[in-house]
Amino acid sequence: MDDTQYGVQIGENKFVSKSTVLSHLKTYNLYYEGQNLQLRHREEEEELIVEGLLNIFWGLRRPIRLQMQDDHERIRPPPSSTSWHSGCNLDSQGSPTTTDGQQAQQSSPTVEVTPPDSQPEDNGVTEEEAEEDSESSAQLLRTKSDAGVLRRGQRRSPSDQRKIRRHRFSINGHFYNHKTAVFTPAYGSVTNVRINSCMTTPQVLRVLLNKFKIENSPDDFALYLVHASGERVKLKRTDYPMLLRIMQGPCEQVCKIFLMEEDLGEEVTYDVAQYIKFEMPVLQSFITKLKEEEDREVQKLRRRYKKYIFNLSWHSVNIILTSLTFMSCNKYEKWRPTSYF
Numbered sequence: 375m376d377d378t379q380y381g382v383q384i385g386e387n388k389f390v391s392k393s394t395v396l397s398h399l400k401t402y403n404l405y406y407e408g409q410n411l412q413l414r415h416r417e418e419e420e421e422l423i424v425e426g427l428l429n430i431f432w433g434l435r436r437p438i439r440l441q442m443q444d445d446h447e448r449i450r451p452p453p454s455s456t457s458w459h460s461g462c463n464l465d466s467q468g469s470p471t472t473t474d475g476q477q478a479q480q481s482s483p484t485v486e487v488t489p490p491d492s493q494p495e496d497n498g499v500t501e502e503e504a505e506e507d508s509e510s511s512a513q514l515l516r517t518k519s520d521a522g523v524l525r526r527g528q529r530r531s532p533s534d535q536r537k538i539r540r541h542r543f544s545i546n547g548h549f550y551n552h553k554t555a556v557f558t559p560a561y562g563s564v565t566n567v568r569i570n571s572c573m574t575t576p577q578v579l580r581v582l583l584n585k586f587k588i589e590n591s592p593d594d595f596a597l598y599l600v601h602a603s604g605e606r607v608k609l610k611r612t613d614y615p616m617l618l619r620i621m622q623g624p625c626e627q628v629c630k631i632f633l634m635e636e637d638l639g640e641e642v643t644y645d646v647a648q649y650i651k652f653e654m655p656v657l658q659s660f661i662t663k664l665k666e667e668e669d670r671e672v673q674k675l676r677r678r679y680k681k682y683i684f685n686l687s688w689h690s691v692n693i694i695l696t697s698l699t700f701m702s703c704n705k706y707e708k709w710r711p712t713s714y715f
Contacts, residue, residue: 382422382571384621386612392422398620399424405624411566413620424616425570430582432559433598433632433639439556441587571616575609578616582633596639598632604647608639 381389396415403412413426567581579592597609599622609615615631622629632639642650649657 382617384614384617386610390621395422395424395617395620398623402620402624413616423571424620426568426616427566428569428578428616428619429564429566429626429631430597431600431630431632432563432565433561433600433634434558434595435638436635437556437558439589441589569616571614573614573616575611575613575615579633594636595633596636598634598639598641599629600632601629601647602627603644604642604650605644606640606642606647608641 381391382395383389399413399415406412411427411429413424415422415424417423565582565585567578567585569578569581573581575597576592578597579595582588583590583592583595597615599607599609599618601607609618609631619631649660652660
């Protein structure tokens with residue numbers, strides 16, 4: 375059976391049978407049973423289509439820039455520091471309390487990028503102080519829901535508060551100061567996008583950048599399959615990330631999809647990756663052995679070259695001697711007296 379006719383395309387000139395994809399998909403969904411990462415599939419005109427959420431890890435080294443505001447969200451100042459929401463007020467000590475005397479809780483943002491393990495706790499930090507600290511930080515800016523509203527040492531003047539409000543914007547519920555719109559996401563932090571198996575690598579990149587309103591061009595980035603062994607494979611523009619993720623298996627401890635810069639990311643072959651996991655002393659011993667082997671080959675090559683030069687010189691001497699002998703014989707024949715007998 376020809377895979378190009380009855381199989382599923384996962385890349386340029388790469389096909390796998392539909393039964394193989396469905397088998398891997400079943401394993402994938404069993405692994406994520408009860409979670410929102412489970413995938414759904416259907417068939418349209420005998421074409422298998424898989425859709426759902428795909429986890430993508432940040433692996434950027436250079437800062438990225440967010441848009442000034444959401445295309446569908448108007449700019450509005452946040453609630454005042456004395457009234458975060460209805461039923462929430464500040465007591466005489468400056469700490470927030472609800473009508474029941476409990477600490478106020480903020481709802482989660484629409485879009486949130488979280489690290490793979492756990493988020494660091496923030497104690498004793500106000501929202502405004504967190505924004506100022508994040509201006510000098512290379513990490514993802516935190517949303518209003520991430521910062522607790524606790525007692526602060528001193529109050530800001532009304533002019534300072536108005537200045538903060540003027541520089542505050544929101545993208546998908548993500549509040550940040552436009553002065554700090556340029557930042558580098560924390561390496562290894564994870565986000566997800568909703569895609570389907572018909573989307574190629576450039577299309578997935580556009581969906582991811584549009585989700586966070588990132589101004590950078592999709593051509594500046596690339597997706598990589600990063601294995602636990604250290605192997606790193608760049609996804610081609612004709613590859614289908616959703617299907618490749620399914621074929622690699624569901625466990626992200628074995629393989630992850632990373633977003634990296636187009637010009638900074640580099641592929642690591644399987645053979646090279648085998649040496650990455652070794653300790654430096656072991657790698658140093660490998661280098662020493664290779665150096666010794668190289669020296670032996672150099673000495674062998676030098677001996678062969680000397681032998682070649684010697685043979686070439688000896689051959690040249692023989693040619694010269696032969697020429698001289700021939701010339702001597704001709705001279706003798708020329709001057710030899712004519713015999714009359």
